Amino acid sequence: MRERRTVYHHQGYRLRSYTELLWARVLEAADIFYLYEPDLVRVDDGFYLPDFWLPNVGIYVEVKGDWPTEEEVRKADAVMARTGCEVVFLCGKPESDMESLINCGMYARGANGWHSNISPSDLHRLVRDHVGLAAWGLIRASVQSDDMDWVRPVGHIIEEFFLKQADRSDMEKVLRSTHAEANSDRLAIAREISTCERGLKWFLDRQEFRKSQRAAA
Secondary structure: OOOOOOOEEEOOEEEOOHHHHHHHHHHHHOOOOOEEOOOOEEEOOEEEOOOEEEOOOOEEEEEEOOOOOHHHHHHHHHHHHHHOOEEEEEEOOOEEOOOOEEOOEEEEEEOOEEEEEEOHHHHHHHHHHHOOHHHHHHHHHHOOOOHHHHOOOHHHHHHHHHHHHOOHHHHHHHHHHHHHHHHHHHHOOOOOOOHHHHHHHHHHHOOHHHHHHHHHO
16 A cells, blocks of 8 residues: 655655646646646635646646535635636546546536536547647656656655644645745746647637636626
């Protein structure tokens, strides 16, 4: 049985779950630039910290091990109302077979409410048609099981030990500071919008949520 860990070190971040790590790899394999936990958004009953922000697409991404609860969806609605930016849920721990991602899906808001009819096969076609099969191969490979994921330097183990001993507020301060520094470093590197980012924007622009938002405006 794998040890339950407090954080997963990746790209200078301290990701909070193995599922987040896998989705981060998917984004990187697709050449989609992201920042991790950059914005603490005030909502009616407190604050909400979306997992990822995709600057070149203009959406927040929330990673969930399963489909979001009603409370999580309500908070996502509040974030969208507050910021004007969409929240998309990536659900499940992505795995891959010979052709596609499996055991995962996307949950997004349309004109008639939230829906989960954006499947991995839709994403497969999106990448295949706009980028090519080679890119899709990189995405599939990014979620394949790797025993090295469970090998950690001693320094990481010691850091996780102290994070576990800290109270929640102190741990959050450390993580927020660490992520802010990593985000700043990533933003300092100039980069152009990628083909996958253009494709994702095109795909989302076709969804009823954005059409209804433009009509309301």
